[in-house]
Amino acid sequence: MPPFLAEFLQTLAGSAPAAFFRNSTFAYASLNACHIFSIGLVVGSIATLDLRLLGLFYRFPVSALAPPLTRVAAAGLYFVIVTGFLLFCVRPLAYAVNAAFLAKITLVTLGVINALALRSSRGWALALEDELVPDSVRAAALRSLLIWAGAVFAGRWIGFLQ
Numbered sequence: 239m240p241p242f243l244a245e246f247l248q249t250l251a252g253s254a255p256a257a258f259f260r261n262s263t264f265a266y267a268s269l270n271a272c273h274i275f276s277i278g279l280v281v282g283s284i285a286t287l288d289l290r291l292l293g294l295f296y297r298f299p300v301s302a303l304a305p306p307l308t309r310v311a312a313a314g315l316y317f318v319i320v321t322g323f324l325l326f327c328v329r330p331l332a333y334a335v336n337a338a339f340l341a342k343i344t345l346v347t348l349g350v351i352n353a354l355a356l357r358s359s360r361g362w363a364l365a366l367e368d369e370l371v372p373d374s375v376r377a378a379a380l381r382s383l384l385i386w387a388g389a390v391f392a393g394r395w396i397g398f399l400q
């Protein structure tokens with residue numbers, strides 16, 4: 239690990255929030271529970287929209303489902319990043335070399351890129367306007383389901399690789 243990164247992570251580990259969550263089982267467990275709740279908001283809303291794009295719930299228009307589900311996913315992502323970063327600060331040097339943690343952060347980044355690329359695509363506009371879901375959008379929805387499921391598995395695996 240580059241010395242500047244080790245130094246930065248050491249500073250994070252020495253921070254007041256890190257010490258607070260490290261020294262209070264109740265606070266750490268509550269933070270972890272908030273992380274899991276936020277994950278539920280992100281994965282629950284994204285998976286529902288992906289399944290609609292893949293053909294399930296076809297009686298419900300994409301144009302009606304997408305706005306609220308996207309907003310819940312965005313709010314969930316905000317809270318999952320805040321709670322995740324605070325969890326990370328408790329033992330940053332250990333997590334930075336944890337293969338499951340690194341895999342999860344990579345998958346979360348891919349999940350966000352996939353979602354942003356989908357939303358800026360012509361196919362997405364078609365799905366919203368005409369309720370016709372092109373194959374490119376279905377492929378993005380399938381990728382999304384696999385990526386976020388992978389992020390959950392990798393996240394749970396962190397604790398087993400320590």
Ligand code: HEM
Binds near residue numbers: 319395
């Ligand atoms: C949507 C994105 C994310 C998903 C799906 C996710 C998923 C998970 C899961 C399933 C766990 C295990 C919870 C448990 O059973 O106790 C976990 C723990 C954790 N996550 Fe996340 N996470 C996400 C984002 C983040 C981010 C952005 C960070 C850091 C910046 C992060 C840091 C952590 C840490 C440090 C733990 C504790 C690991 C342990 O010691 O067991 N997570 N995450």
